[in-house]
Amino acid sequence: xxxFVIAESENKTLKRNAGxxxxxxxxxxxxxxxxxxxxxxxxDNADVLGQFGVTQAINIKNAPLHFDANYYASAIVKHVQxxxxxxxxxxxSADAKFLAPILAAKLGAAYVPNVVALPTNYDPLTVxxxxxxxxxxxxxxxxxxxxxxxxxxxxxxxxxxxxxCSVENVEISNLVSNLEQVSIEKISGKATIADADVVVSGGxxxxxxxxxxxxxxLAEVLGAATACSKPVSDMGWxxxxxxxxxxxxxxxxxxxxxxxxSGAIQHLAGVNASKIKVVINNDxxxxxxxxxxxxxxxxxxxxxxxxxxxxxAFKAQR
Amino acid sequence: xxxxxxISHVPDTTSKINFKDNQTVFDTTGVQYILNPNxxxxxxxxxxxxxxxxxxxxxxxxxxxxxxPTLRKCLAIGADxxxxxxxxxxxxxxxxxxxxxxxxxxxxxxxxxxxxxxxYNGAMVPGMLAALLDIPFVPxxxxxxxxxxQAIAEREIDGGREKLKGNxxxxxxxxxxxxxxxxxxxxxxxxxxxxxxxxxxxxxxQQITAATNDITFEKPLPKQDVKLVPAEDLDQLIELLHKEAxxx
Ligand SMILES: Cc1cc2nc3c(=O)[nH]c(=O)nc-3n(C[C@H](O)[C@H](O)[C@H](O)COP(=O)(O)OP(=O)(O)OC[C@H]3O[C@@H](n4cnc5c(N)ncnc54)[C@H](O)[C@@H]3O)c2cc1C
Ligand SMILES: Nc1ncnc2c1ncn2[C@@H]1O[C@H](COP(=O)(O)O)[C@@H](O)[C@H]1O
Numbered sequence: 001x002x003x004f005v006i007a008e009s010e011n012k013t014l015k016r017n018a019g020x021x022x023x024x025x026x027x028x029x030x031x032x033x034x035x036x037x038x039x040x041x042x043x044d045n046a047d048v049l050g051q052f053g054v055t056q057a058i059n060i061k062n063a064p065l066h067f068d069a070n071y072y073a074s075a076i077v078k079h080v081q082x083x084x085x086x087x088x089x090x091x092x093s094a095d096a097k098f099l100a101p102i103l104a105a106k107l108g109a110a111y112v113p114n115v116v117a118l119p120t121n122y123d124p125l126t127v128x129x130x131x132x133x134x135x136x137x138x139x140x141x142x143x144x145x146x147x148x149x150x151x152x153x154x155x156x157x158x159x160x161x162x163x164x165c166s167v168e169n170v171e172i173s174n175l176v177s178n179l180e181q182v183s184i185e186k187i188s189g190k191a192t193i194a195d196a197d198v199v200v201s202g203g204x205x206x207x208x209x210x211x212x213x214x215x216x217x218l219a220e221v222l223g224a225a226t227a228c229s230k231p232v233s234d235m236g237w238x239x240x241x242x243x244x245x246x247x248x249x250x251x252x253x254x255x256x257x258x259x260x261x262s263g264a265i266q267h268l269a270g271v272n273a274s275k276i277k278v279v280i281n282n283d284x285x286x287x288x289x290x291x292x293x294x295x296x297x298x299x300x301x302x303x304x305x306x307x308x309x310x311x312x313a314f315k316a317q318r
Numbered sequence: 319x320x321x322x323x324x325i326s327h328v329p330d331t332t333s334k335i336n337f338k339d340n341q342t343v344f345d346t347t348g349v350q351y352i353l354n355p356n357x358x359x360x361x362x363x364x365x366x367x368x369x370x371x372x373x374x375x376x377x378x379x380x381x382x383x384x385x386x387p388t389l390r391k392c393l394a395i396g397a398d399x400x401x402x403x404x405x406x407x408x409x410x411x412x413x414x415x416x417x418x419x420x421x422x423x424x425x426x427x428x429x430x431x432x433x434x435x436x437x438y439n440g441a442m443v444p445g446m447l448a449a450l451l452d453i454p455f456v457p458x459x460x461x462x463x464x465x466x467x468q469a470i471a472e473r474e475i476d477g478g479r480e481k482l483k484g485n486x487x488x489x490x491x492x493x494x495x496x497x498x499x500x501x502x503x504x505x506x507x508x509x510x511x512x513x514x515x516x517x518x519x520x521x522x523x524q525q526i527t528a529a530t531n532d533i534t535f536e537k538p539l540p541k542q543d544v545k546l547v548p549a550e551d552l553d554q555l556i557e558l559l560h561k562e563a564x565x566x
Contacts, residue, residue, distance in 0.1 A: 098457050105414065111529070141531050141532075193476070240494075269331070272538075275565070
């Protein structure tokens, strides 16, 4: 019996969410009284996982440089078997959600994504996760010999408990992929909705794409990713990959700031998992205020520039 | 080209979510079920392949007769044949297992599923199905072209897009972008009439065991009232976000 955690990397460095999944896995292993081993692909800094309590990591150093779900799953299967892993922990990024079902089928494992806390029961293993597009939680039992837990973004947090982490760099042979990468386009140098701690999002209330500097300037001060409501991307004011909500990307950040967004049920469904929601809207009756933690009733064109300046000053002081 | 579109049947996006029997069962009272939006984008793309490249389009659902109206709608929109594997769907593992057995007996060139179903949001079935069949899989698919026995599929990634190439047969998890909303079709009278003549086959289930089971459900705690900050006093908002909420 042991816990195995999949630490994602990009450009040869661990991704931000590697800390969160490792923290979760270490806590799970300690509850079960078993070892926890991490696996990473092409990560030059896998030893950093020691910060979160991981004592041993396996780094596959000859994997394809871009994420390749089928290849990665096969590599993981080999190690799961040799380590006798009974619990596998990974994240909820687009890549993790690509990998996990493939891995589950290859291992005959049970899999539950969007898990929000440590198991509520260990025998049988029972976890709490979001369901019905964040309108409810389900408590689900995992009944296989090997069980996969997908930890929701920002659901558990980074828990530091520094130890030394020994990294074994291994080369893996005889694995093939069934897909070839043709091209990849990625916005660089900008926080993505999935990775960010803070998301600043704009709706139809901003009147047009020419006003998006309001959103962008505020986001820059906060190191936030930018997002938008569905009509905004439908009208082509912003690109489709910024569209959040039930039919767009899910958002589960620590802070979500909604500017000129009414708060329709389909929008809320996708952003409700965020911890703190701030709404700026000139209509005191906007439904979003019912779902928000903090609100400012006011004209975005007046409120947002002032807020941005004040935050800039606040950040500069610290 | 033979295309199989996997259909899931889900509560309408605006449904109130409630539970009954001591919070153990989803209460379907007053809930309107619809064709899963992600599957509708996939089905529409499949019909595009039918019209432009002469593909045959079959739809399949694993579940009870409650979904029959949804399958009929798919036929009315343009699918040629519907299958329903007759069992109660329990989890991703059992659904993918049923579908895999069916596809092993009835091969297809392309299997189009949705990115995720909007009820349990598992995003499990398509990837599991592909792995069980040992064929390529592309999730979050926003573009798909087929050339001979190869497909190029584009997936949305965190902060961008990636184009992948692989051999058929392939499974994709489709979403908006595969076609646009304006391309979606509303069944017309002719389609509905034709659908009545189209084959609709019931397939016995393998009764594959589920790997997970839901024990209970819980609704999020009612939200505390919003704290309103006057627009003239944004310092107060920064103070609250910093000291009370601890997020900046
Ligand atoms: C099946 C389905 C799926 C959907 N999926 C999604 C989804 O995933 N994501 C999504 O976002 N939507 C989704 N929608 C659409 C959703 O129902 C709403 O139409 C949409 O969210 C509204 O976007 P909005 O708030 O930007 O615009 P509006 O509803 O037009 O709201 C604009 C808001 O801006 C405010 N405003 C105007 N001027 C100012 C100003 N000067 N200062 C401050 N505030 C101002 C207004 O008071 C208003 O509240 C879906 C709909 C359907 C039917
Ligand atoms: N019961 C089912 N029968 C057929 N296909 C399904 C079923 N459940 C899910 N799918 C397919 O798998 C996709 C992802 O669903 P899920 O894994 O439930 O999020 C859906 O969009 C459907 O295409």
